[in-house]
Amino acid sequence: MVFGEKFIKEFDLFSRPFAFFVGSQKSRTTCIGGFLSLSIICVSFVYFYYIMNLYFSNKIEPKITQSMKIESDLREIQINDSILIMEMLINGQPLKQYEKQVNKVFLNYNVYYEQYFQNGSSNYTNLKLTQCKDPKFSGYQCLDQSTFQYNMDIYNNPLQNISSDYSIQITPCDNTTVSNCATLDEINNLIFQPSNYFQIYTKIRQYDSSERQYKDSYKSEYFFFDPSMITYTRFDLLAATTSVTEGLILQSTQIQNNIQDYQRIDTYFTQTGIQQRMNISGFAYIVYELNQARNYITIQHAMITEVLAQFMSIFNSLLTVGILDYQQNHIQLKI
Numbered sequence: 261m262v263f264g265e266k267f268i269k270e271f272d273l274f275s276r277p278f279a280f281f282v283g284s285q286k287s288r289t290t291c292i293g294g295f296l297s298l299s300i301i302c303v304s305f306v307y308f309y310y311i312m313n314l315y316f317s318n319k320i321e322p323k324i325t326q327s328m329k330i331e332s333d334l335r336e337i338q339i340n341d342s343i344l345i346m347e348m349l350i351n352g353q354p355l356k357q358y359e360k361q362v363n364k365v366f367l368n369y370n371v372y373y374e375q376y377f378q379n380g381s382s383n384y385t386n387l388k389l390t391q392c393k394d395p396k397f398s399g400y401q402c403l404d405q406s407t408f409q410y411n412m413d414i415y416n417n418p419l420q421n422i423s424s425d426y427s428i429q430i431t432p433c434d435n436t437t438v439s440n441c442a443t444l445d446e447i448n449n450l451i452f453q454p455s456n457y458f459q460i461y462t463k464i465r466q467y468d469s470s471e472r473q474y475k476d477s478y479k480s481e482y483f484f485f486d487p488s489m490i491t492y493t494r495f496d497l498l499a500a501t502t503s504v505t506e507g508l509i510l511q512s513t514q515i516q517n518n519i520q521d522y523q524r525i526d527t528y529f530t531q532t533g534i535q536q537r538m539n540i541s542g543f544a545y546i547v548y549e550l551n552q553a554r555n556y557i558t559i560q561h562a563m564i565t566e567v568l569a570q571f572m573s574i575f576n577s578l579l580t581v582g583i584l585d586y587q588q589n590h591i592q593l594k595i
Contacts, residue, residue, distance in 0.1 A: 304575050315567050322469050322561045330552050334422075336415035337499045337517055337550060342403035344371075344548070345392055345461040345478065346428065350450065354399030356391075364442040365433040366450055367543075369401060373412050375424045387426075397461070414497065416550040425549040430458065430485075431542030451485055451543065458483040458544065462495060465518040467502050469559060474516065481524060485543040490534050493544065494525040496551040506561040520555055522548075 314320050348355035348367055359365050373385040392402040416423040433441035442450070450456065461478040468475045483491060500520035505513045534540045 300575075300579065304571075307574055308571055311567050311571055315562070315564065318470055318472055320562050320567070322559050324469070324560075325558045327556045329554055329556060331554055332419050332552065334415060334417040334420075335499065335550055335552070335554060336413050337497065337519060338413050340408055341405065341463075342392075343463045343519065344426070344428070345394075345397050345400050345402050345463070346459065347400040348430075348451070348456065348458045350456050356401070357399050362442075364440055364446070365438050366442050366447050368431050368433055368438075370429040370431070371403065372427045372429070373407075373424065374427055376422060378421050400461075414548065414550045416552070418552065423549065425547050427548070428460075428544075428546040429540065429542055430544045430546075448487060452487055454484075458485065460546065462519075462522060462548075464520060464522075465516075466500075466520060467504060467516075467557070467559060469561075472504075472506065472561070474518070479522070483544055486528075488530065489528045490531055490540070490542060491544040491546075492527045492529055492534065492538075492540070493546045494527075495546065495548045496523040496525065497548060498522055498551050498553060498555060500555040500557055502557045502559065504559045504561075508564045511561075511563060523551065 311320075346369070350358045355367060369389055371387040371389060373387055375383045377383075387407050388404040389401045390404040392398070392400045394402075414424055414426065432444060432447045435441040460481050460483070462481070463476055463478055465474050465476050467473075483493070485491070497519050498521045499517060501515065501517050503513055503515050505511050529537070531541065534545075538545075
């Protein structure tokens with residue numbers, strides 16, 4: 261019992277020095293002070309482990325600020341791979357797979373990179389499609405990676421009337437260029453069935469603060485074609501400039517510009533109306549262009565010194581409990 265009391269007293273953080281020597285003792289320790297000190301040490305250790313575990317497992321929320329700006333000068337977004345994944349689905353089966361089974365071609369997909377210049381001229385580049393390599397999109401069509409060996413960025417400058425975009429034109433198979441086209445009646449009977457629809461995915465990239473990395477996701481849209489109308493759809497891409505600041509003590513900042521989201525705008529024309537106005541034909545015409553709005557996101561992860569400061573504030577609060585023992589010692593010394 262005496263040894264236990266002596267052991268506890270050794271941890272007394274609130275002992276007071278004697279004004280005189282009492283044997284080998286230089287300060288007065290108490291069991292209450294030792295018990296309180298052990299409790300503070302244990303609680304502090306558990307809390308320290310807890311917040312360090314939160315910090316190194318990325319569970320401490322960073323400081324995030326966002327601001328949206330409308331910009332009228334030159335804006336651009338870099339495109340390094342296919343931002344679109346598309347295919348017509350026939351009872352859930354990709355059309356290209358169905359066409360191989362019946363040995364007939366029903367639809368043509370024409371994808372263009374379009375550039376518009378200040379003098380009113382324009383330039384169109386026909387882009388090649390290929391089977392998507394990602395197993396999640398087996399049977400779907402993607403832009404061929406060889407496309408991006410050239411500059412295919414999307415840009416817009418409304419003050420100078422220059423811009424670029426990606427466009428997709430979906431038309432019935434043309435028997436003047438393809439030998440095994442289905443007849444127009446066969447195409448209409450297949451495409452206009454209620455269970456068949458055109459699906460397109462748009463790749464967007466956002467920062468995941470819990471894993472401290474950018475992640476790609478795919479936003480899906482559906483199109484149901486009409487025999488007497490053509491769908492003219494704009495995807496207004498919303499770009500985001502994301503600044504990420506991180507580091508244990510000395511922090512560094514990395515900035516990326518990515519497509520964060522888009523707004524879909526549908527307009528419907530008669531076949532003859534859009535042919536006369538825009539020289540467009542087919543079932544649908546889809547355009548990817550850059551919106552004037554840009555989202556600026558600033559993400560700052562906590563430094564380890566901030567976490568330690570939080571720990572010290574809790575530790576100092578626990579130390580105030582020692583006032584009780586201080587008063588106890590002070591009273592006993594006076595008696």
